[in-house]
Amino acid sequence: MAEIGVELDCLEGIKVVDFTQFEAGPSCTESLAWLGAEVVKIENPTTGDPGRRLRPGQPDNDPWYFHQFNANKKSLTLNLKSPRGLEIVRSLLKKADVTVENMAPGTIERLGLGYDAVKEINPGIIYCQVKGFGEGSPYEKSLAFDMIAQASGGTMSVTGEKGQPPVKPGCTIGDTGTGMLMAISVISALFQRHTTGTGRRLQVAMQDAQLNYIRGSFMMHARTGQPPGRNGARSAFGGPPPADIYPCKPGGPNDWAYVFCSHNNPEQWRRLAAVIGRPELADAPEYVDHAKRATHAAEVDAIITAWTQTHTKHEVMRIIGEAGVPCGAVLDTGDLLAEPTFQARGIIQTQHHPSGELHMPTFPVRFDGKPPKIAPAPLLGEHTTQVFGDWLGMSERDVSGLKEDGVI
Amino acid sequence: MAEIGVELDCLEGIKVVDFTQFEAGPSCTESLAWLGAEVVKIENPTTGDPGRRLRPGQPDNDPWYFHQFNANKKSLTLNLKSPRGLEIVRSLLKKADVTVENMAPGTIERLGLGYDAVKEINPGIIYCQVKGFGEGSPYEKSLAFDMIAQASGGTMSVTGEKGQPPVKPGCTIGDTGTGMLMAISVISALFQRHTTGTGRRLQVAMQDAQLNYIRGSFMMHARTGQPPGRNGARSAFGGPPPADIYPCKPGGPNDWAYVFCSHNNPEQWRRLAAVIGRPELADAPEYVDHAKRATHAAEVDAIITAWTQTHTKHEVMRIIGEAGVPCGAVLDTGDLLAEPTFQARGIIQTQHHPSGELHMPTFPVRFDGKPPKIAPAPLLGEHTTQVFGDWLGMSERDVSGLKEDGVI
Numbered sequence: 010m011a012e013i014g015v016e017l018d019c020l021e022g023i024k025v026v027d028f029t030q031f032e033a034g035p036s037c038t039e040s041l042a043w044l045g046a047e048v049v050k051i052e053n054p055t056t057g058d059p060g061r062r063l064r065p066g067q068p069d070n071d072p073w074y075f076h077q078f079n080a081n082k083k084s085l086t087l088n089l090k091s092p093r094g095l096e097i098v099r100s101l102l103k104k105a106d107v108t109v110e111n112m113a114p115g116t117i118e119r120l121g122l123g124y125d126a127v128k129e130i131n132p133g134i135i136y137c138q139v140k141g142f143g144e145g146s147p148y149e150k151s152l153a154f155d156m157i158a159q160a161s162g163g164t165m166s167v168t169g170e171k172g173q174p175p176v177k178p179g180c181t182i183g184d185t186g187t188g189m190l191m192a193i194s195v196i197s198a199l200f201q202r203h204t205t206g207t208g209r210r211l212q213v214a215m216q217d218a219q220l221n222y223i224r225g226s227f228m229m230h231a232r233t234g235q236p237p238g239r240n241g242a243r244s245a246f247g248g249p250p251p252a253d254i255y256p257c258k259p260g261g262p263n264d265w266a267y268v269f270c271s272h273n274n275p276e277q278w279r280r281l282a283a284v285i286g287r288p289e290l291a292d293a294p295e296y297v298d299h300a301k302r303a304t305h306a307a308e309v310d311a312i313i314t315a316w317t318q319t320h321t322k323h324e325v326m327r328i329i330g331e332a333g334v335p336c337g338a339v340l341d342t343g344d345l346l347a348e349p350t351f352q353a354r355g356i357i358q359t360q361h362h363p364s365g366e367l368h369m370p371t372f373p374v375r376f377d378g379k380p381p382k383i384a385p386a387p388l389l390g391e392h393t394t395q396v397f398g399d400w401l402g403m404s405e406r407d408v409s410g411l412k413e414d415g416v417i
Numbered sequence: 418m419a420e421i422g423v424e425l426d427c428l429e430g431i432k433v434v435d436f437t438q439f440e441a442g443p444s445c446t447e448s449l450a451w452l453g454a455e456v457v458k459i460e461n462p463t464t465g466d467p468g469r470r471l472r473p474g475q476p477d478n479d480p481w482y483f484h485q486f487n488a489n490k491k492s493l494t495l496n497l498k499s500p501r502g503l504e505i506v507r508s509l510l511k512k513a514d515v516t517v518e519n520m521a522p523g524t525i526e527r528l529g530l531g532y533d534a535v536k537e538i539n540p541g542i543i544y545c546q547v548k549g550f551g552e553g554s555p556y557e558k559s560l561a562f563d564m565i566a567q568a569s570g571g572t573m574s575v576t577g578e579k580g581q582p583p584v585k586p587g588c589t590i591g592d593t594g595t596g597m598l599m600a601i602s603v604i605s606a607l608f609q610r611h612t613t614g615t616g617r618r619l620q621v622a623m624q625d626a627q628l629n630y631i632r633g634s635f636m637m638h639a640r641t642g643q644p645p646g647r648n649g650a651r652s653a654f655g656g657p658p659p660a661d662i663y664p665c666k667p668g669g670p671n672d673w674a675y676v677f678c679s680h681n682n683p684e685q686w687r688r689l690a691a692v693i694g695r696p697e698l699a700d701a702p703e704y705v706d707h708a709k710r711a712t713h714a715a716e717v718d719a720i721i722t723a724w725t726q727t728h729t730k731h732e733v734m735r736i737i738g739e740a741g742v743p744c745g746a747v748l749d750t751g752d753l754l755a756e757p758t759f760q761a762r763g764i765i766q767t768q769h770h771p772s773g774e775l776h777m778p779t780f781p782v783r784f785d786g787k788p789p790k791i792a793p794a795p796l797l798g799e800h801t802t803q804v805f806g807d808w809l810g811m812s813e814r815d816v817s818g819l820k821e822d823g824v825i
Contacts, residue, residue: 019605032633044605059681063654073636141743143783145762151738153745156652160662160675161734161745163753165650167587168576175662175673175747177650178586179575180630182594189597189629194782196604197427197452203611212783216745217764220778221597222588225440225563226750228481231775236749238670242573242585244564246471254568254583262646265583267568273467326569330559335549337561337569337624339583341644342634345571354553356625367639370628374602375551375620 013355014371014382020046023199024400026101026108027051027082028122030058032155032181033139033215034111035078036188041107041195042081043372043381049396050079050387051098054086054417057389069389072364076386080360080369084387085396086417089120093416097401098122103131104400106202107195111139114150124210134208135198139191143214153215158183162219167226169239176239187218248272249303250310251281254339255317257325265339266317266325272299277334284332285316358383393417421763422779422790428454431607432808434509434516435459435490436530438466440563440589441547441623442519443486444596449515449603450489451780451789457804458487458795459506462494462825465797477797480772484794488768488777492795493804494825497528501824505809506530511539512808514610515603519547522558532618542616543606547599551622561623566591570627575634577647584647595626656680657711658718659689662747663725665733673747674725674733680707685742692740693724766791801825 023046027038035058042048052058061075069075088094099122102108108127110117117123117138124136141153148161156177159165164183169176180186191213198209220227225245229237237245242254242265254265270277275298279291290296290312295305302309317325322338329336340348346368351357355375360367362385371380397403397411411417431454435446443466450456460466469483477483496502507530510516516535518525525531525546532544549561556569564585567573572591577584588594599621606617628635633653637645645653650662650673662673678685683706687699698704698720703713710717725733730746737744748756754776759765763783768775770793779788805811805819819825 019609040601073639077632077636143762146758148738152743154677154743156675156677157743157745160747163748163750164588165747166671166749169584175650176577176584178588179634180572180586180590181633182588182590182630185630189601190782193448193597193600193604196601196608200604200608201427210785213781217781220753220764221781222590222593224485224778225589226587227777228485230750231481236751242583263574267564269562269564330556335560335562335565337565339568339573340571341574342571342638343644345628350554354551356551356628369635370632373621373625373629374598377618
């Protein structure tokens with residue numbers, strides 16, 4: 010099937026020197042690449058981004074992880090601990106509009122590439138840092154991964170079954186959730202720089218970023234004065250049924266569908282009653298509004314379950330959704346990969362990489378009808394010669410010399 | 418304590434006509450407001466954004482929800498179903514740089530404010546739509562809320578305990594997760610418009626947006642050929658211990674701490690062994706590397722639990738984190754509100770609203786050291802006179818006339 014992605018040019022001409030690794034940083038710079046920036050990963054010549062090696066062995070041996078977060082980028086290798094390597098990266102930074110790093114606390118400064126040093130080279134640069142914890146936090150020197158951020162940023166405390174231990178949201182908002190907030194900030198700073206010419210220092214902590222995604226829980230805290238607990242499949246508000254998942258045929262682990270009736274629109278309950286063949290319940294006094302259904306919750310759930318159990322989740326989603334009631338089947342990665350319109354609409358695309366094909370999501374926003382097109386993640390050092398030529402005017406012979414000297 | 422937020426001016430001068438409601442749309446336009454845009458909510462004169470009324474009653478009766486997602490915005494009232502109201506909103510759109518809506522499918526078009534109509538008024542506008550499902554999806558006419566997007570976008574399928582039903586991540590990435598991707602796109606389109614002068618049509622579906630946040634799960638699917646299941650507190654990768662939450666003193670519902678040792682850095686296990694008083698385990702052949710610990714998982718978990726159970730989660734986080742091992746206590750909204758550096762760093766601020774004070778997170782990225790400052794969410798119609806004057810040159814008398822005619 011033809012894919013509909015386009016090469017977006019929103020950030021055309023923007024040069025990004027990308028020191029990021031794993032996911033929190035790379036998800037940010039990948040979105041810049043999808044929007045048209047030239048993103049050049051600076052990788053160490055031996056192993057590259059450790060995200061290339063989640064199953065240890067040779068470089069580029071685990072395409073699925075690295076390739077998800079580094080599509081559409083370039084890669085060059087550079088030994089930042091050699092004087093010549095450092096000199097070269099400083100020349101690159103001089104030409105750059107943006108630089109992003111998410112190394113362990115203190116590492117970039119020890120390399121001689123901290124904010125003050127880089128600002129001196131290039132006062133117009135947008136200098137961005139993603140760390141686990143914020144400057145001024147008691148944990149500012151601590152290491153973090155997605156799950157550490159989700160534990161300490163509050164998302165785990167509100168995820169799981171009531172009375173059971175916390176669960177980590179399967180979505181990586183510790184990483185990608187943070188990366189997206191930095192992307193918003195980078196582009197805003199670039200927007201402003203059009204008129205001011207002035208650079209910016211941007212910093213985000215993964216722990217801090219989590220709070221942005223649990224504001225419903227802060228609302229509940231304000232309402233009750235207590236930290237909200239875990240609520241299974243239900244939202245922070247809870248609310249009377251239907252507002253939960255219901256089991257569907259044939260009863261597999263993901264054979265469930267979410268059904269919800271908004272208190273804002275009393276029609277939704279009437280529609281639901283009709284579509285599940287129980288029109289007499291539409292105006293039944295026990296069920297007619299939110300308050301009544303709250304006192305008959307078990308019966309309401311039983312009535313809906315009796316119907317959903319005789320249908321597949323796809324049938325439930327289609328039939329109830331078409332009736333004008335909010336409904337969503339619990340779809341897993343297999344269901345999503347098998348849904349033909351995801352590929353037709355370009356939301357899932359195939360990355361054609363020398364090491365294999367990967368079906369992966371792209372940035373899901375459509376620009377004039379089309380999302381960005383996925384290009385392969387780079388091989389380690391694939392663009393060293395090209396970028397050194399384009400950005401610094403080096404000849405191929407210069408680059409060969411650097412290779413002989415162990416600089417790249 | 419003095420708060421350190423600043424009035425950010427990145428998007429200064431940008432005018433946003435904001436038709437959004439609830440959270441997915443408002444979270445997007447709120448981030449634009451935090452970055453300095455002038456965001457004007459267009460609300461119906463009777464009840465306003467339904468997000469004002471999550472506990473039905475009078476307008477503005479549930480500040481905690483509405484105020485989280487509408488800080489720093491302006492509000493004007495306008496009856497879009499009256500000819501004069503429609504005429505006025507068209508005049509506002511003519512002056513605007515951006516417009517965003519997330520009404521039910523088809524609603525904005527029925528109002529006469531669809532993309533083609535607005536583009537004709539203002540060819541340079543960035544016209545943005547957030548819907549539950551994408552154009553071309555079989556569900557494109559269906560309604561959605563956060564939980565419907567999370568069910569049908571895959572995040573619930575990978576959240577919960579192994580072998581148990583799916584759980585909804587407590588973070589609202591169906592809503593705010595989608596809003597952030599639209600914000601990235603709006604600002605990119607504005608950036609490009611600096612040079613081209615051309616508007617853009619931007620569309621995002623909440624279901625599609627979820628895929629961006631579960632790319633680790635798509636990676637696991639590519640690796641195994643199967644949809645990954647639920648994994649409790651562990652990440653999509655799983656991996657040998659420690660890579661989970663461990664129980665802490667005194668055993669309350671959120672008295673847990675995440676402890677993780679990266680395969681990338683074998684030192685972390687050695688540091689952990691030392692800090693929990695078991696230095697002899699650092700080089701013990703049963704535990705020395707990931708592969709060995711995988712075959713002794715129960716023993717490793719028991720050793721770590723024996724130590725964490727004798728400490729509070731805050732002690733565990735501090736002691737293990739300072740030893741250079743990734744560690745995060747499970748903090749809930751109460752812990753986060755009580756952590757003094759969140760307020761000192763401006764990540765949590767107090768919104769001073771006529772209806773009460775709300776402690777809430779701001780946009781967590783620091784610009785030159787400071788995050789944006791929170792200003793109160795608007796009262797319904799608070800800025801009608803001001804915006805009509807500033808944008809359209811109307812006099813107070815004109816505005817009074819509109820009120821008498823029931824237009825505002």
